[in-house]
Amino acid sequence: MKCLVTGSNVKVLGKAVHSLSRIGDELYLEPLDDGLTLRTVNSSRSAYACFLFAPLFFQQYQAATGGQDLQRCKILMKSFLSIFRSLVMLEKTVEKCCISLNDRSSCLVVQLHCKYGVRKTHNLSFQDCESLQAVFNPASCPHVLRAPARILGEAVLPFPPALAEVTLGIGHGRRVILRSYQEEEADSTVKAMVTEMSIGEEDFQQLQAPEGVAITFCLKEFRGLLSFAESANLPLSIHFDAPGRPAIFTIEDSLLDGHFVLATLLELDPHSQDLGSSELHQPVRQLQAHSTPHQDDFASDDIDSYMIAMETTVGSEGLQALPSVSLTPGPHSEEEDDEAEPGPVPGTPPPKKFRSLFFGSILDPIHSPQGPSPVLAEDSDGEG
Amino acid sequence: MKFRAKIVDAACLNHFTRVSNMIAKLAKICTLRISPEKLNFILCDRLAGGGVSTWCELEQENFFSEFQMEGISAENNVIYLELTSENLSRALKTAQNARTLKFKLTNKHFPCLTVSVELLSMSSSSRIVTHDIPLNVIPRKLWKDFQQPSVPEAEVSIYLPVLKTLKSVVEKMKNISNHLTVFAILILQVIEANLNGELNLKIETDLVCVTTHFKDLGNPSLASDDASRDRDPAEMAEVHVDIRKLLQFLVGQQVNPTRALCNIVSGRVVHLDLLYEDVSLQYFIPALA
Numbered sequence: 001m002k003c004l005v006t007g008s009n010v011k012v013l014g015k016a017v018h019s020l021s022r023i024g025d026e027l028y029l030e031p032l033d034d035g036l037t038l039r040t041v042n043s044s045r046s047a048y049a050c051f052l053f054a055p056l057f058f059q060q061y062q063a064a065t066g067g068q069d070l071q072r073c074k075i076l077m078k079s080f081l082s083i084f085r086s087l088v089m090l091e092k093t094v095e096k097c098c099i100s101l102n103d104r105s106s107c108l109v110v111q112l113h114c115k116y117g118v119r120k121t122h123n124l125s126f127q128d129c130e131s132l133q134a135v136f137n138p139a140s141c142p143h144v145l146r147a148p149a150r151i152l153g154e155a156v157l158p159f160p161p162a163l164a165e166v167t168l169g170i171g172h173g174r175r176v177i178l179r180s181y182q183e184e185e186a187d188s189t190v191k192a193m194v195t196e197m198s199i200g201e202e203d204f205q206q207l208q209a210p211e212g213v214a215i216t217f218c219l220k221e222f223r224g225l226l227s228f229a230e231s232a233n234l235p236l237s238i239h240f241d242a243p244g245r246p247a248i249f250t251i252e253d254s255l256l257d258g259h260f261v262l263a264t265l266l267e268l269d270p271h272s273q274d275l276g277s278s279e280l281h282q283p284v285r286q287l288q289a290h291s292t293p294h295q296d297d298f299a300s301d302d303i304d305s306y307m308i309a310m311e312t313t314v315g316s317e318g319l320q321a322l323p324s325v326s327l328t329p330g331p332h333s334e335e336e337d338d339e340a341e342p343g344p345v346p347g348t349p350p351p352k353k354f355r356s357l358f359f360g361s362i363l364d365p366i367h368s369p370q371g372p373s374p375v376l377a378e379d380s381d382g383e384g
Numbered sequence: 385m386k387f388r389a390k391i392v393d394a395a396c397l398n399h400f401t402r403v404s405n406m407i408a409k410l411a412k413i414c415t416l417r418i419s420p421e422k423l424n425f426i427l428c429d430r431l432a433g434g435g436v437s438t439w440c441e442l443e444q445e446n447f448f449s450e451f452q453m454e455g456i457s458a459e460n461n462v463i464y465l466e467l468t469s470e471n472l473s474r475a476l477k478t479a480q481n482a483r484t485l486k487f488k489l490t491n492k493h494f495p496c497l498t499v500s501v502e503l504l505s506m507s508s509s510s511r512i513v514t515h516d517i518p519l520n521v522i523p524r525k526l527w528k529d530f531q532q533p534s535v536p537e538a539e540v541s542i543y544l545p546v547l548k549t550l551k552s553v554v555e556k557m558k559n560i561s562n563h564l565t566v567f568a569i570l571i572l573q574v575i576e577a578n579l580n581g582e583l584n585l586k587i588e589t590d591l592v593c594v595t596t597h598f599k600d601l602g603n604p605s606l607a608s609d610d611a612s613r614d615r616d617p618a619e620m621a622e623v624h625v626d627i628r629k630l631l632q633f634l635v636g637q638q639v640n641p642t643r644a645l646c647n648i649v650s651g652r653v654v655h656l657d658l659l660y661e662d663v664s665l666q667y668f669i670p671a672l673a
Contacts, residue, residue, distance in 0.1 A: 158478040158513045191494055191518035193471040195478075200509025 001031040001071055001101040004060040009255075010097045010112075014084035015228050016051045016258070021081045022224030023049045023260070028132040029108065030072040031063040031101070035256075039132050040077065046263035047221045048134040057255040059096075071101050073108055073126035083110050083122050093118075101126075136261050138248045141239035143209035145176065149229035149236050149251075151203045156226065158195050159219065165265070166222075168238070169214025174201040181216050181265075205235055215240050215247050216265035225249050225260040243267040385463055385521070387418055387489040387497075390450040397485055400447055401476040402639060403440065403663050408473040409636030410438055410667075415522065415530050416497075418453050418463040421445070425469075426530050429670075436533050437629075442663040456524070463489075464522035464530055467497060475499040475515035483510070495519055533668055536655065538647030539621035540568040542581035544656070545598040547644065551634035553585065553596050557627060560594060561587040563672065564627035568648050569620040570603055583646065587627070604645060621648035629669045630654070641665075 005013055016038060020027060024040030024047075031037075035057070039050040055061040064070050084090060096113040107123040114120065138144075155178050159166065165181040179196040201207050229236045229251045240247040244266030251258045391397050407414050407425045417424035427438035444451045455461040479485050479501040486500040496516040503511040522530070544550065557564065567584040581601035587594050639660065647655040654669040 154511075158515075160474065193468075193475070193518065194492075194496075194516040195475075196514040196516075198512040198514070200511070202509040203505075 001036075001099075002060070002062045002065060003031070003036055003058045003099050005057070005097040005099070006059045006095065008091075009057055010094050011087055011091045012057075012232065012256070013053070013097065014087050014090045015231050016053075016256075017077075017081055017084045018087070019224040019228040019258070020049050020051065021077050023047050023221055025077050026074050027077045027080050028072065028074050028129060029099075029101075029126075030131060031070060033063055033070075036061070036063075036099075041132060041134070042221070047218065048132075048136075048261040049221075049224070049259070050134075051256060051258045053256045054254070065102065072129055072131055073101060074129035074132075075108055075124050075126045079122075079124050080110075083112070134246075134261050136246060136248055136259075138237075138239040138250060138259075141241045141245075141248060143213055143241065144206060144237060144239045145204055145209060146206040146235050146237040147204045149226060149232075149234055151199065152226055152236055153230045155197050155199055156219065156223065158197055160195075163219055165216055166219040167214055167216040168240075170207075170209050170211045171198065172211065174207065174211060175199060176201070176204065176207070177214075206237070209240075213240075215243055216267075217247055217262045221260065221262055222249065225251065225258060228258065240264070385456055385489065386452065386454040387463060387487065388450065388452045389444070389448045389487040391447060391485040392449045392483075394482075396447045397476075397479060397482060399661065399663070401473070401479070403442065403660065404469070404473045404476050405638060406636045406665070407438070407440060408469040410632060411469060413466060414469040414472075416463075416465045416467065416519075417530060418465070419455075420453060420461060423447075424532075428529065436530065437668055439532055439666045439668075440663065441665075446662045460524060462527075464527055465489075465495075465497065465519045466522055467517055467519040471515070471517040472497075472499075475501075475517060478513050478515070479503075490516070492516055495521055533666070535657075535666075536647070536649045536653060538655065539650055540570050540581070540619050541645060541647045542568055542570060542583060542601045542603050544644040544646050545583065545601060547634060547637045547640065550598070551631070551637070554627060554631050554634055557585065557587045557594060557596075558631055560592065561589050562627050563587065563624060564630060565622060565624050566630075566648060566654055567620065567622045568646065569618060571618050621650045623648055623651055623654055623671045625654055625669045626672055633667050633669075 017027070020038060020040045024042045026040060028039040029036070030039070032052075035052045035054040037050055037052045039048070041048045093114045094112050095115060098109075098111045098113070100109045100111075102109075105123070106125060108126045110122040110124065112120040112122075155176075156166070159178075159180055163180050165183075167177075167179045167181045169177050169179075171177040176199045177196060178199075180192075180194055182192050182194065226236065232251070232253070234251045234253055237250045238247060239250070243264055245264065246261045247264050249260040249262065391400060403425070407427070411427040413427075415426040415428070417426055421444060423442050423444050425438070425440040426436055429437035453461075453463060455463050476485075476499070479499075481504045483502045483504050485502075486498075488498045488500070490496050490498045492498075495518070497519055499515045499517065501513045501515075503513060505511045554564075565584075565586040565588070567586065568581065569584075570581045572580075580599075581603050583598040583601055585596045585598075633656065641658040641660050643659040645657040647657060649655070651671050653671060656665075656667040656669070658665045658667070
């Protein structure tokens with residue numbers, strides 16, 4: 001695999017990596033015929049992000065060198081991000097960026113050609129991996145709203161940077177409401193301030209959702225895509241369904257597209273996210289007594305509901321045809337948002353493909369995350 | 385119990401925001417006292433065994449275009465609310481480009497001060513940001529803890545030097561010792577018939593003693609005619625305080641006050657009396673035991 005990025009696209013690539021770094025710790029790089037994909041997923045599998053850069057984004061794009069199969073690799077996000085750490089530096093000094101992957105050295109080579117003849121070469125070790133794909137289809141979501149990134153940027157401005165989750169919904173008069181979501185805490189003597197932002201329908205390019213629908217998702221993860229969309233000045237679409245079903249955030253233009261799939265909170269109380277009323281219902285959470293106070297709040301809740309169905313292939317064990325097969329289903333309907341693509345599961349799924357609804361059951365065991373398995377022992381005092 | 389108020393003027397809003405930011409820097413929890421004519425921010429020094437440390441007062445009609453309040457009864461037509469000061473300043477921060485700002489006492493599962501901001505926006509539709517600030521209503525039996533402290537008869541009363549300079553000096557002194565001696569002296573210069581003030585800040589350890597002298601500070605009684613006639617040739621006052629209390633006050637100062645006075649009662653208290661246009665702030669630093 002070899003690709004060459006030049007000019008202002010280097011910064012765009014850098015910004016995409018920054019966005020992805022907000023989600024996961026590992027970056028899955030996969031060159032495909034229709035472009036280079038950079039994907040990541042968070043440790044609890046409640047957020048997935050993917051950027052696809054079309055061949056035209058690059059000055060030169062070669063998905064596979066020679067007669068080799070398409071390669072995939074998994075690298076540490078931190079390492080890849082460090083190459084693109086300073087966006088200002090990228091813009092000012094980097095003229096070209098060349099990313100290549102060859103079998104001989106088991107390294108992903110990223111070479112930055114900078115001004116004044118300076119060339120920086122980064123050799124990143126990678127691991128072979130399975131193709132990381134989330135099973136989702138924006139077209140199957142009944143509700144969608146689309147607005148310029150700037151509007152959404154302004155919408156999240158009143159919320160503190162530390163706020164973990166936000167509820168998005170349609171309120172009275174077809175106004176789009178964003179409200180800070182507070183977890184019900186055991187020690188609820190100190191209550192937090194609740195902030196709500198209400199935006200008129202006119203600010204949206206598309207609003208296809210009835211009044212009363214609402215979803216709660218992780219704001220911090222959303223900010224990752226939002227900042228990219230703002231810098232690229234692209235409209236952002238949010239496709240969503242009932243609470244508990246993943247919400248799909250997309251951006252696209254002729255050279256790239258990005259998808260962030262975030263799990264949403266499952267509400268057992270049907271009125272709990274009713275933004276029409278001024279009441280703020282606290283949702284009933286499953287596994288309440290065991291909520292662990294770490295960043296990912298979905299961790300302790302119903303795994304099946306929050307999990308984004310992940311499809312992966314078994315490791316390469318004499319199934320040469322498999323890599324190409326795994327590329328066909330659902331996720332690649334991402335380019336055709338408006339088409340009514342059939343569901344992600346094809347008619348006759350290849351024999352070895354299976355869905356992972358559980359943590360770490362398929363991927364490389366060393367990297368399978370601990371995951372939010374039911375807590376067997378209460379946290380001791382002094383937590384958080 | 386009811387409270388509703390509205391600010392429509394941008395200058396009033398900015399001024400109110402600045403006051404709120406200053407309060408937020410002084411203490412985490414603040415008490416809001418709402419009466420028909422006034423609004424007070426009261427901060428108590430809980431750690432040092434109670435006592436009001438800050439008393440900030442503003443005339444509501446200087447800020448609010450609409451102001452309606454109703455206490456629990458006609459005789460006690462006053463409301464005391466306790467809230468996290470940072471919440472208020474954060475809510476006001478979003479009101480930078482606001483058309484209107486509304487305050488209302490509400491009960492949304494718990495008592496709240498709802499701050500509703502109507503933002504100016506590019507498009508025709510307006511944007512509304514609402515903040516529900518949780519608060520505790522202070523019961524009447526505790527109201528005595530939140531009364532305006534009686535202003536002690538100062539032995540020396542002088543104008544403070546430029547606060548920024550004072551802050552940088554006090555900041556550096558804090559690194560040496562927490563025990564600060566504030567000493568002020570007023571000298572009557574008979575020939576010129578004026579009072580010349582000097583404020584000294586001193587810290588002392590076994591190894592070192594540092595004193596900063598701020599000279600040529602004026603005195604408020606300069607204006608009155610009998611100032612020079614019956615005065616003693618020199619007046620002085622000295623008090624030992626915790627430097628951190630003075631520093632905390634100075635750190636919160638974002639704008640230059642219209643007037644800044646320092647009143648000292650020997651061995652008892654340093655009373656800072658400031659005026660920011662029409663908002664008055666009094667800060668009390670008790671003497672170290």
